[in-house]
């Protein structure tokens with residue numbers, strides 16, 4: 001498998017180490033070829049970008065440079081990753097936007113691994129470095145033991161917890177009390193918790209590795225029925241094959257949308273805004 005050839009403006013900008021507005025300008029000037037999606041968004045071919053960068057750098061650079069996030073993660077540079085997280089929070093104004101930026105980085109990491117430019121060991125070091133950094137940041141937040149409870153669990157068989165870690169940061173920032181169940185959580189455990197505790201939201205995560213749509217639909221229906229019975233909302237997230245319109249709850253495709261949903265139901269009516 002090779003890395004995906006078509007890049008969004010943000011991904012192209014990260015790879016070229018320029019602002020997204022520069023990528024758009026190059027496209028408007030006809031220096032960088034682009035196509036438009038049905039929704040009108042531009043997409044760029046990795047090879048076209050590499051060619052343009054090579055021309056600009058006098059034929060010296062062979063490939064778009066490595067993403068600085070990925071460099072720091074693969075090298076396991078924990079202090080670099082910590083400071084990048086804090087810088088991104090300051091620049092973007094909320095943990096949900098940081099989460100969406102990291103979603104792009106993780107998709108790129110997966111593409112490099114699938115394309116063979118990163119080893120399995122590189123990918124393991126990178127994802128574990130990020131997992132620990134997110135846990136460190138989350139642990140600096142004030143706790144809200146009396147805040148509304150939000151159960152965080154991965155779909156059965158799924159070990160991709162990073163999306164859930166990003167949701168946890170947003171939940172904590174918004175005054176929720178998250179209950180982390182994490183990887184490979186059996187549905188019976190989620191239903192048991194709904195029976196025993198006051199729960200406002202169940203957030204289930206399924207990564208791109210969860211491709212069995214009928215199994216995910218049954219999981220969403222069974223947990224959804226439990227949530228409805230107990231008056232809890234159900235949030236289905238991650239790139240997995242969840243149903244688009246579950247009978248109960250909602251399918252969410254970004255951390256920002258998750259944050260808005262939590263803010264609408266939680267103690268803070270608005271997601272946090274940027275510090276001017």
Ligand code: B12
Pocket residue numbers: 099100102103104106107108109110111114123124127128131157158159160161162163164166167203204205206207208209210211235236237238239240252253254255258
């Ligand atoms: C890191 C990683 C791992 C790490 C996970 C570590 C960890 N603690 O999470 C490890 C090394 C363990 C791993 C293992 C495997 N992985 Co993996 N992994 C990834 C990688 C690089 C990132 C995953 C991730 O965190 N994505 C980021 C999340 C944040 O993005 P997202 O899912 O698109 O979600 C977005 C929104 O939906 C929302 N969101 C996310 N979560 C949630 C949750 C809720 C509740 C809500 C509301 C919203 C929300 O935010 C995101 C950003 O907008 C991906 C690449 C990729 N494209 O995702 C591969 C990837 C998912 N893995 C893959 C594979 C194949 C595997 C393995 C099978 C490899 C193996 N042979 O062992 C195993 C499977 C293990 C298992 N049973 O689950 C493939 C899946 C391909 C496929 N279709 O099958 C991918 C796509 C890589 C690739 N390009 O081939 N992996």
